């Protein structure tokens with residue numbers, strides 16, 4: 001173990017001998033409020049036990065993104081056809097929901113465009129809104145420590161994004177309408193990165209990506225599948241770093257989740273590029 005990993009383990013409050021655990025969280029994370037909604041792109045595809053293998057095939061079809069015959073392409077269809085540059089420009093100019101009136105900066109996401117890992121949080125906070133980068137506040141420092149514990153670092157092999165690209169005022173939960181408006185951006189980012197594994201950070205991201213109202217406790221500890229058309233990307237759910245800052249006793253469970261994600265990542269080397 002190198003020095004940076006040793007520091008990361010210490011920040012996570014875990015010892016170097018931690019191994020993957022399969023127990024479920026009895027208490028769930030505290031912010032178990034109303035369910036997320038709005039991402040019509042992905043479906044809940046649970047799931048197999050913590051085997052490290054991708055989960056079962058889709059039961060529901062992914063969102064259609066074809067333009068209507070003879071008509072102008074829908075907003076979702078145009079976004080689904082964008083390259084990175086167009087996507088970034090579209091996010092910067094987005095006025096699809098009311099958050100555009102209160103944001104200072106959009107927060108597109110950061111990292112390796114061909115990363116094997118994609119970490120998805122909820123929405124920018126105050127610091128992120130100021131700087132235009134995800135997870136740069138206290139929660140971000142913990143996230144960086146979690147990455148270091150895995151031998152990863154921001155920007156190398158990892159892409160970090162949020163379900164929303166703009167900050168909800170006072171850090172309130174994203175509304176269903178905001179999630180719906182922003183979903184095509186995240187969906188396109190996932191398609192372009194095509195990671196080996198997605199890690200959903202917290203309830204809002206997990207519920208939005210899996211289109212479920214299930215609690216974090218019931219979603220953790222197994223591998224889900226995020227469906228994009230014909231493709232399926234393994235998805236692991238863990239606690240949000242901001243929650244872990246308040247709930248030290250769940251850091252070990254978060255570590256178990258990350259170990260599960262690493263198993264999935266390492267066992268899923270095949271990636272087929274977009275047609």
Ligand code: URA
Nearest residue numbers: 121122123124134135
């Ligand atoms: N919390 C999130 O979910 N995302 C951020 O970018 C920052 C805090």
